[in-house]
Amino acid sequence: MFEGEAISQVASGAAHITLVTREALNNSSHTNLVAVDVFNTGFSVAGSAGHQLVKTGSFTLNKNQLLELAFACPLFSPLCGLEQGIGSDGWQDHIAPRNIVFRCSDYSALIEVVQSGLALAYLPNFVIDDLGLTKLTVKGVNSHYSENIVMIYKPSKADGWLNKLMHTL
Numbered sequence: 001m002f003e004g005e006a007i008s009q010v011a012s013g014a015a016h017i018t019l020v021t022r023e024a025l026n027n028s029s030h031t032n033l034v035a036v037d038v039f040n041t042g043f044s045v046a047g048s049a050g051h052q053l054v055k056t057g058s059f060t061l062n063k064n065q066l067l068e069l070a071f072a073c074p075l076f077s078p079l080c081g082l083e084q085g086i087g088s089d090g091w092q093d094h095i096a097p098r099n100i101v102f103r104c105s106d107y108s109a110l111i112e113v114v115q116s117g118l119a120l121a122y123l124p125n126f127v128i129d130d131l132g133l134t135k136l137t138v139k140g141v142n143s144h145y146s147e148n149i150v151m152i153y154k155p156s157k158a159d160g161w162l163n164k165l166m167h168t169l
Helices: 003-012 022-026 063-068 107-115 125-131 160-168
Strands: 018-021 034-047 070-074 099-104 121-124 134-138 146-153
Touching: 003 018, 003 022, 003 146, 018 022, 022 034, 022 146, 034 125, 063 099, 070 107, 070 121, 099 107, 107 121, 107 125, 121 125, 125 134, 146 160
Parallel strands: 070 099
Antiparallel strands: 018 146, 034 121, 034 134, 034 146
């Protein structure tokens, strides 16, 4: 489920625990929730070994190449389920526009397009590392975006095992 719904489920006691972004929690109207920082992930432009740019050994691209090379972007943010800007992936398209060729309704389709070498994508670094993709640098663009992921729960609704787990983290 998306973040807003997940937070509401924990707040109501329908769910014990969830992972959400710190931003979503800070923008939530729910109180009495406790958050434990889990990890922070940066984002990078990535391509597979089969992509034309990576095959040539060029791991740096410029703004002109952003408009020439195909990109795959999520149609909706994978966390909040909302369309957030042109690509819904955190990239600042108003500063450095891209050639978005593939709009994917889920991350498995987006990953498939990238792994096949058809497009580049702006992905969380842990996804890039896990899939063995190549990180690319874009000259002249501050492409440093990150998400803080937290685990939340509501102590007043938590069972003993959950309180014990959260206190060990």
